[in-house]
Amino acid sequence: MALLERRSGQQDNPRILGAFNERTPDWLSFFMFTYFTDRDGKMQLAALAQSGFDPLSRSCRFMLTEEAHHLFVGETGIGRTIEATCLAMKAAGITDPNDKEAIRKLGVIDLPTLQKKANFHMSVTRDLFGSEISSNAASAFSAGLKGRFNETALTDDHQLESASYAVLRVIDGQFVTEEVPALRAINSRLLDDYITDCQGGIDRWNKVIEKSGIAFQFKQPHKAFNRKIGEFAEVNVSPAGELISDEAWAVSQGEWLCNDEDHAFINSLMKPCMEPGQYASWIAPPRVGINNQPKDFEYVRIEHS
Numbered sequence: 043m044a045l046l047e048r049r050s051g052q053q054d055n056p057r058i059l060g061a062f063n064e065r066t067p068d069w070l071s072f073f074m075f076t077y078f079t080d081r082d083g084k085m086q087l088a089a090l091a092q093s094g095f096d097p098l099s100r101s102c103r104f105m106l107t108e109e110a111h112h113l114f115v116g117e118t119g120i121g122r123t124i125e126a127t128c129l130a131m132k133a134a135g136i137t138d139p140n141d142k143e144a145i146r147k148l149g150v151i152d153l154p155t156l157q158k159k160a161n162f163h164m165s166v167t168r169d170l171f172g173s174e175i176s177s178n179a180a181s182a183f184s185a186g187l188k189g190r191f192n193e194t195a196l197t198d199d200h201q202l203e204s205a206s207y208a209v210l211r212v213i214d215g216q217f218v219t220e221e222v223p224a225l226r227a228i229n230s231r232l233l234d235d236y237i238t239d240c241q242g243g244i245d246r247w248n249k250v251i252e253k254s255g256i257a258f259q260f261k262q263p264h265k266a267f268n269r270k271i272g273e274f275a276e277v278n279v280s281p282a283g284e285l286i287s288d289e290a291w292a293v294s295q296g297e298w299l300c301n302d303e304d305h306a307f308i309n310s311l312m313k314p315c316m317e318p319g320q321y322a323s324w325i326a327p328p329r330v331g332i333n334n335q336p337k338d339f340e341y342v343r344i345e346h347s
């Protein structure tokens with residue numbers, strides 16, 4: 043932690059730990075955090091698992107197994123939330139995913155609000171990768187301190203002295219894809235690998251929705267959406283990838299990120315369920331219990347005094 047704090051104070055990345063400083067006010071935020079933000083942990087650990095410094099590499103490999111469990115918690119938690127929404131919509135005969143009022147009355151979270159929540163967690167987590175173009179990352183790679191994601195599976199010379207990498211930037215108010223020396227684009231590449239890695243769970247969630255016959259798909263927002271660090275920190279970009287004015291951002295951001303009303307609604311659903319086998323309205327029971335325990339297994343014993 044001391045190392046993290048020191049690094050977070052670096053001049054070129056003063057707010058690099060932003061996503062870790064966000065509040066986690068409800069269980070949905072917790073599941074979003076474990077799916078999207080723990081995945082940053084996975085990517086950073088995977089890069090350090092390639093370290094030439096063997097003790098670091100070995101401890102990161104070990105920690106990656108724990109990270110996999112966190113990601114599982116997030117994927118299944120969000121999946122169960124989506125499942126509860128789809129089941130409730132079906133039972134009530136609602137097919138329009140945007141019929142927010144009617145869907146919320148069922149005690150479940152409408153899919154567009156879940157998308158907004160995911161937009162937030164994806165964008166703040168992307169900031170954790172630091173500046174896309176970074177001389178620090180270049181030095182760490184060249185010194186053999188860290189590698190790229192899946193370094194051993196890559197077929198180039200692993201030194202990258204003459205290689206380049208395409209980095210999306212904003213120049214004179216326009217998106218431009220620029221070939222940058224690959225060593226300086228290590229962070230940018232890890233961010234791209236992260237975005238690809240996020241997609242697996244999203245595709246599985248979309249299958250659940252499709253099977254329910256509801257016309258809705260979760261999408262990752264554009265890479266530049268809601269960024270505070272790096273190439274896109276100074277611009278406003280919609281989830282679809284349009285560069286927009288400050289005024290347009292102010293008008294529309296409540297459609298792309300949860301507004302006060304959305305937060306209040308999500309918060310209103312967070313009611314404790316004390317009986318074994320009982321689940322809150324907004325989340326479906328797990329398919330199997332932890333260690334194959336039955337669904338009404340008494341995981342926690344609450345003593346009433």
Ligand SMILES: [Fe+2]
Nearest residue numbers: 080083109112
């Ligand atoms: Fe984790």
